[in-house]
Amino acid sequence: MSLEPLDSPDADVVPDRTPEELEALLGDLVVGRDDHLNAPGFVIRPDTVQETLSTLKSEAGYDHLSVVTAQEYENRYESIYHLKKFDDPTQEVSVVVPADKDHPVSESAEPVFRTADWHEREAYDLIGIEYDGHPDLRRILLPETWQGHPLSLDYDQNQPQIASLPAHVNPIQEHHKDAESDTMYLNIGPHHPATHGVLHLKTVLDGEQVVDVESDIGYLHRCEEQMAQNGTYRHQIMPYPDRWDYISAGLLNEWAYARAAEDLADIEVPEYAQVIRTMGAEMCRIAAHMLALATFALDVNGDFTATFMYAINDRERVQKLLEDLTGQRLMFNYFRLGGVVWDLPEPREEFFSNTRDFLDQLPGSVEEYHDLITSNEIFQMRTIDTGILPPEVAKNYGATGPVARGSGVDYDLRRDDPYGYYDELEWDVITEDGCDNYSRLLVRMQEVEESAKIIGQCIDLLEDWPEEERNIQANVPRTLRPDDDAEIYRAVEAAKGELGIYIRSDGTDKPGRFKIRSPCFSNLQTLPEMANGEYIPDVIAALGSLDIVLGEVDR
Amino acid sequence: MSSEQQPFITDESRVVTKTRDSRMEGQGDRFNSRLREAFGSSPFILTKFDKFLNWCRGSSMFMLQFGIACCSIEMMHTYAVKHDLDRFGSGVPRASPRQADVMIVPGTIVSKFAPRMKRVYDQMPEPKFVVGMGSCTISGGPFQEGYNVIKGAEEVIPMDIHVPGCPPRPEALVYGVVKLQERVANGEAAPVTVKPYELEQFSDLEQDELVDTLVDQIDEDELVMRYNFADSP
Numbered sequence: 001m002s003l004e005p006l007d008s009p010d011a012d013v014v015p016d017r018t019p020e021e022l023e024a025l026l027g028d029l030v031v032g033r034d035d036h037l038n039a040p041g042f043v044i045r046p047d048t049v050q051e052t053l054s055t056l057k058s059e060a061g062y063d064h065l066s067v068v069t070a071q072e073y074e075n076r077y078e079s080i081y082h083l084k085k086f087d088d089p090t091q092e093v094s095v096v097v098p099a100d101k102d103h104p105v106s107e108s109a110e111p112v113f114r115t116a117d118w119h120e121r122e123a124y125d126l127i128g129i130e131y132d133g134h135p136d137l138r139r140i141l142l143p144e145t146w147q148g149h150p151l152s153l154d155y156d157q158n159q160p161q162i163a164s165l166p167a168h169v170n171p172i173q174e175h176h177k178d179a180e181s182d183t184m185y186l187n188i189g190p191h192h193p194a195t196h197g198v199l200h201l202k203t204v205l206d207g208e209q210v211v212d213v214e215s216d217i218g219y220l221h222r223c224e225e226q227m228a229q230n231g232t233y234r235h236q237i238m239p240y241p242d243r244w245d246y247i248s249a250g251l252l253n254e255w256a257y258a259r260a261a262e263d264l265a266d267i268e269v270p271e272y273a274q275v276i277r278t279m280g281a282e283m284c285r286i287a288a289h290m291l292a293l294a295t296f297a298l299d300v301n302g303d304f305t306a307t308f309m310y311a312i313n314d315r316e317r318v319q320k321l322l323e324d325l326t327g328q329r330l331m332f333n334y335f336r337l338g339g340v341v342w343d344l345p346e347p348r349e350e351f352f353s354n355t356r357d358f359l360d361q362l363p364g365s366v367e368e369y370h371d372l373i374t375s376n377e378i379f380q381m382r383t384i385d386t387g388i389l390p391p392e393v394a395k396n397y398g399a400t401g402p403v404a405r406g407s408g409v410d411y412d413l414r415r416d417d418p419y420g421y422y423d424e425l426e427w428d429v430i431t432e433d434g435c436d437n438y439s440r441l442l443v444r445m446q447e448v449e450e451s452a453k454i455i456g457q458c459i460d461l462l463e464d465w466p467e468e469e470r471n472i473q474a475n476v477p478r479t480l481r482p483d484d485d486a487e488i489y490r491a492v493e494a495a496k497g498e499l500g501i502y503i504r505s506d507g508t509d510k511p512g513r514f515k516i517r518s519p520c521f522s523n524l525q526t527l528p529e530m531a532n533g534e535y536i537p538d539v540i541a542a543l544g545s546l547d548i549v550l551g552e553v554d555r
Numbered sequence: 556m557s558s559e560q561q562p563f564i565t566d567e568s569r570v571v572t573k574t575r576d577s578r579m580e581g582q583g584d585r586f587n588s589r590l591r592e593a594f595g596s597s598p599f600i601l602t603k604f605d606k607f608l609n610w611c612r613g614s615s616m617f618m619l620q621f622g623i624a625c626c627s628i629e630m631m632h633t634y635a636v637k638h639d640l641d642r643f644g645s646g647v648p649r650a651s652p653r654q655a656d657v658m659i660v661p662g663t664i665v666s667k668f669a670p671r672m673k674r675v676y677d678q679m680p681e682p683k684f685v686v687g688m689g690s691c692t693i694s695g696g697p698f699q700e701g702y703n704v705i706k707g708a709e710e711v712i713p714m715d716i717h718v719p720g721c722p723p724r725p726e727a728l729v730y731g732v733v734k735l736q737e738r739v740a741n742g743e744a745a746p747v748t749v750k751p752y753e754l755e756q757f758s759d760l761e762q763d764e765l766v767d768t769l770v771d772q773i774d775e776d777e778l779v780m781r782y783n784f785a786d787s788p
Contacts (some may be wrong), residue, residue, distance in 0.1 A: 142703060143667045145769050145779075150702040157702045158785040165670040165778040167755065190668065190673050193620050193650045197627070198668055219668040220624055223701030230700060239697065246625035291628070312635035330722055332631060432610055551624055 008042035011057055017060055024095060025060060026052060030511075037263065037488040039082070046099050047132075053081060053095065057112060061085050063094055065113040065398055066491065067517035069502045070123030072152050077104040077129050082489045082502070084518075086395055086409060089417045089498075093490070098131055108134035115398035118525050126151040126225075132360045141218035141554055151226065182213055186536075190219045194299050194540045197550035199524075203539065210539055213531045215524055217335035217553050228514035232482040233261055234337060237514075240372040242331040244516065245552040248287035248319065249495040251280045251326075254335040259419055260501035261337050261492035264482045270471040271421070272462075273339035278421040279458035280325055280334065282451040283318050286362075288495035289402075289444040290315045290449075292547040296441060297373055299383050307372050316364050317358050324351055334384040337480070339473030344462065355459055362452050366445060374442065383437040387530040387542030397529070398522040401497025402447065403546055406440035408433040413493040436547040437538075444547070479509050489517075496520050496547060516555050520548040570786035571669065605742065612656070612682070619655035624662025626689040626722040629652075640726040643733055652678040657735070659728070662715070663691035663698050664705040670780045673754050676712045684739065686731050687714045690721045696722060706787040710752050715751075737754030751786070754778045 019040035023030050029052045032043035044052050056062040062083040069080040077099040085091050099106045108131035109116035121140040122132045129147035131137055139146060143163040148155050151157035188194070188201040195201065198219035204212040224240060231237040241253035253409035255277060262269060294311035301307065319329050324345045326334040336339055345351050373379045389399070394407045402488075406409055414422040414427040430446040491500030497519030506512030523546050530542040618640075622630070633640050640646040647653040652675050664672060676685070685708075690696030692708040699706055710713060714739070718731035758775040760766050765781075773779060 094753055145772055146666075147768065155702070160784060161666060161782045162760075162765060162769060162773070162779050163670055163782070164757070164773050165674065165780070190671050191621060191652075197622055197624070198671075214658065218670070220662050220663065221665055221667070221703050222624075222698045227698060243625055243697070246628055248635075278613065291631075309636045312632060313637070316632065316637050329724060330625065399763070490609045496653050 001060045007279075010329055010438050022060060024058075026055060029055070030372075031247070034094075034096045034487075035484055036094050038490060039094045041080070041094035041096045041487075043096045043098065043298055045096050046106040048097070049081075050095055050112055050133075050417075053083070053109050053112040056083055056093065060093075061087070062091075064089070064117050064498055065109070065119075066115050066489070066498065067398075067502065067515065068109070068116055068119035068123055068127050069489075069513070069515040070127040071504065071513040071515075072127055074153070076101050077106075077127065079106055079120075079123060080487075080502070081128055082500070084413050089411070089413060089491075093487070094487075098369065099286075103119050105132050106130070107132050108137075110134055113391075113398070114396045115522055115525060118334060118521065122521075125149070139218075141220075141221040141427060142326075150223070166193055172278075181280075190216075194543065196295060196543070196548060199543075199548070199550055199553070201527075201539070201543075203536070204392045205368045206535065208535050210531050210534055210536060211541060213528050214476070215527055217524070217550070219554065220550045221554040222551070223425050225516060228257075228516075229511055232509045233265070233482070233511070234476070234478065234509070237261075237360075237511075238335060238337075239331065239333045239462070242554045243551060244332060244518065244555060245494060245496060245499070245549050246330065247495065247521070248315065248322070248330060249263050249284050249551050250330065250332040251277070251284045251322075251334060252288075252492065252494040253499060254332070255281055255420070255445075256490070256492045256494060256499040256501050258335045258337060259479075259492055260503050264486060264505060265337070265476075265480050267474055267476055268516070269339055270474055272470050273472050273474075274421045275458050276325075276344065276459050276472070277335065278425070279422070279455050279462070280322065280332075280340075282454045283322050283325075286448050286455075287315050287318045287322070288511075289448050292495075293369060293373075293441070293443055296541075296544040300379060300541050301373065301376070307369065310365065310368065310372070314362070317361075321355055321358060322353070323452055336473060336476075336540055338476040339471075343470060343472050352463055355455065359452050359456050363449065365383050367450060369445060370401055374438075374445070378417055380438065382537070382541055383441065383545070384434070385438075386534060386538040387437040387545055388435050389526055389530050393527065393529050395525045399526050400522065401442055401493070401495070401519050403497065403523045403526070404439045405429070405431045406443045406545075407435045413491055413498055417491070419492060421458070421461075423456070425454055427453050427457075429503045438540045440545040440547075470492075472517070481505075481507065481509050483507070485512075487549070491517065496552065497523060499552075518552045518555060520550075520552040521555075524548050557787055567601070573627070582623070585676075587777065589723070609742045610740050613736040614644050614736075616645035616657045616684075616736060616739075617655045618648050619652055619658045620650045621658055622655070623668070626661035626691075629722045629725055629759045630661045630688060630728065633725040633728045638729060640729060642733060643729065643736065645732055645736065647748060652676075653680065655679055656682065657686060658712075659686045659732075660687050660692045660708045660712075661688040661722075663696065664708050665701075665703045665704065665712060666780075666782055667703075669705050669711045669752060669782075670754055670778065673711050673752075673780070683717075684735055685712055685714045686716045686718060686728075686735055688718050688728055688731070689723060690719055692709060693717050693719060702784075705752070710787070751784060752780050754780055 030042045036040040064084040064086045066082040070303045081095040083093045125139040184205045186203045190198040190200040200212045200216035240255045242250035290311045294308045297307035326332040391407045427450045482505035487504045489502040493497045498515035502515040504513040505509045531539040695704045695706040698704045716731045716735045757773045757779045
């Protein structure tokens with residue numbers, strides 16, 4: 001089969017195989033069709049998951065398992081495997097696996113895609129589907145002693161629950177040293193300055209080397225999917241995406257929801273609004289990468305005084321612009337379905353000149369960061385050739401964003417699955433081949449410059465936009481009720497990678513199922529691959545270079 | 556219930572459940588030292604010394620470096636350039652709770668994290684103060700309806716100052732911290748309320764259906780926190 005990379009983003013992509021050819025390839029495995037708006041959907045039996053996925057992976061080139069969505073219907077459970085190609089993410093296919101209502105068991109996809117490990121654990125935790133052959137099927141987000149599966153249909157939210165604080169959290173006690181060996185158990189977090197929030201790392205050390213590291217997440221599981229399922233499409237969901245990736249990446253997240261819902265309800269966004277969205281989103285990317293840089297310097301150099309303050313200073317500048325644009329510093333709530341909530345601030349000239357000032361000083365500050373950290377010998381010793389993530393491993397874990405691009409995986413949805421105004425602008429996708437902590441930082445720093453390029457071009461466009469054509473919102477009905485049982489998965493390139501939303505409509509003005517594919521969730525899963533066998537300081541560096549945000553990991 | 560010490564509670568008939576009951580009870584003076592207890596009343600020297608100590612406390616506060624959710628980003632901005640909380644003598648975040656005397660709770664508390672937060676709070680030396688940052692620490696904020704969300708940090712630890720907002724601007728947090736400093740310097744203690752959710756040994760829990768189902772999973776002496784979501788506000 002041909003697997004030629006389709007590099008030109010604007011050419012109309014012809015699928016390598018039509019849905020019919022894929023169905024022929026899978027043959028008897030397919031027992032039905034359940035097409036989604038974004039991709040053909042093949043229904044298969046729950047005991048043929050591995051066979052189907054490995055056929056699609058090896059013979060049709062679907063090498064990226066974006067997300068596993070689980071949901072409960074009145075008469076069945078269902079897991080959906082959303083597959084894509086790293087070479088061309090516009091080619092998608094959904095594998096729909098229904099499971100029995102009384103005894104929901106489905107074969108695990110973990111042997112085919114490593115990333116399915118955590119996704120299936122989450123599905124088990126929240127919905128209650130059991131995955132046969134899963135290596136470690138435990139709860140992942142909720143306490144292990146939780147009763148019931150909260151996103152299943154018959155869950156009683158008022159029942160009492162017990163959360164435990166297991167005794168192994170005290171590493172000083174005697175029994176944490178294994179009698180047979182010299183290994184020691186070390187607890188990092190959930191309250192720890194280097195974990196970037198409330199992450200808990202269970203590490204086993206042999207001397208100073210890490211034998212095993214296991215991330216324990218769920219300390220910030222705020223029921224984001226439930227919140228979205230309880231909100232109406234038109235206005236009530238949009239404030240929540242801001243709070244998934246809260247490192248000022250608000251507009252990027254809002255775009256993920258906007259894109260999915262607009263495609264679901266078939267809303268056309270005016271071009272002028274798309275340019276504003278593109279500009280705002282890239283400002284957010286700069287702010288997010290600046291914080292990644294600041295905290296990485298803090299983790300690696302322990303530098304609270306110089307780099308951290310400089311980077312925060314640059315963030316303040318870009319936040320000032322975003323505040324002018326949206327009215328808020330952090331939680332913007334600026335996008336609306338069909339556009340943005342208001343036009344650029346008046347006087348427009350002042351906003352343009354402020355933005356230009358920011359863009360003009362940005363290359364200077366990036367240069368300063370290069371002087372301060374990337375060319376710092378100690379910093380290089382800490383980061384070059386540590387935290388190695390080979391590209392094949394990154395793909396297998398579904399890593400995206402700067403983490404994948406730092407491993408040479410040329411995957412950026414802004415170019416490969418264009419949305420907004422990106423395909424009209426001049427900019428480059430940054431990749432580095434080092435696969436180490438240093439490369440991931442370099443990717444972020446160069447992406448800041450690319451974002452600045454995009455913003456500059458947007459400003460030029462906006463400045464010359466004729467006044468009578470400044471249409472910021474399409475005509476959207478007051479109450480949106482997409483067709484019953486329409487399903488869609490759409491993703492955008494957020495600050496940390498592929499942020500995707502799956503929505504199933506149920507004929508009402510609220511989503512029947514709302515699933516968030518968080519890039520950090522998949523990226524964090526790669527940590528053991530980078531950390532095992534390395535020294536403990538390298539684990540901290542690797543974690544810092546992953547640039548996770550726990551609000552998005554746990555959702 | 557000591558209603559005369561809680562003038563803001565007007566409708567006692569609404570206090571119906573045990574958890575609500577315990578939320579109102581019990582007040583302690585956090586500034587009450589051993590020495591003061593030994594002397595009984597307040598002699599002149601101790602009064603002046605107390606005043607001096609309170610002024611010291613209020614003028615030099617060590618914050619706990621404690622990030623939870625979105626608000627922690629604004630908290631970092633408050634510590635860093637431009638807003639620079641250090642101007643008010645409380646800008647040095649300490650990573651260890653043993654060295655801190657103010658805890659800013661910046662985010663949503665969920666069921667898995669509440670016992671850990673309680674543990675961190677317990678590890679801080681007395682006297683200690685808590686600033687709740689953002690709506691989530693007041694009521695659960697935008698996530699109040701969530702199945703996993705604790706309806707306010709005050710369910711778990713006592714709070715001195717609430718800074719509303721989602722998230723509060725750094726200026727608002729600075730104002731909250733300065734207000735706390737003012738109160739500390741004036742020796743005004745916020746009433747220490749008893750918390751509905753406590754860390755308990757599993758064997759100390761009241762026997763019921765839930766405890767029975769978990770008997771195999773949890774050791775007798777393991778610390779647990781029991782959430783009565785039906786009682787939550």
